[in-house]
Amino acid sequence: MIRKVAAYSNALMMLTSIHHIYGAWVYYTPWRLHVLALSIPVLIVNWFLVRGAVSPFKFYMFCLVNFVISVILIGLYEGMFNHLMKNLLYFSGLDKNTLLKMFPPPTYVMPNDFWFELTGVTQALITVPLIYFSIKLVKVGAK
Secondary structure, eight states: OHHHHHHHHHHHHHHHHHHHHHHHHTTOOOGGGHHHHHHHHHHHHHHTTTTOOOOOOHHHHHHHIIIIIIIIIIIIIIIIIIIIIIHHHTTOOOOOOHHHHHHHHHOOOOSSOOOHHHHHHHHHHHHHHHHHHHHHHHHHHOO
């Protein structure tokens, strides 16, 4: 189970890295690269923590890192709110003023680049099985 969580977390971190590198380039916003300070350490931590025997310390560190960074910060906030919700509201026709209050520029841009939005929404989609397997992992322990 720990390997499944690591696989979904790693997929999310790699996609998020690509998404933010692309966003920094296409929108001329190099500050988007800040996410690499989260995604790269998570990839490294996951690599180290799933190697060999999983001690209680490794198990709790793995769960903590993946729950806080992968599930909450990237999956729920970045993927679900910043992209999935923004796209649903935008394409459902919510008025522009409300959208701009919820997603103020320059932090956010309204959907205008297919690849940026596709990779952003895909983060939300990867989060669903990540949450599912994370819950199962916590229920069964490090087995």
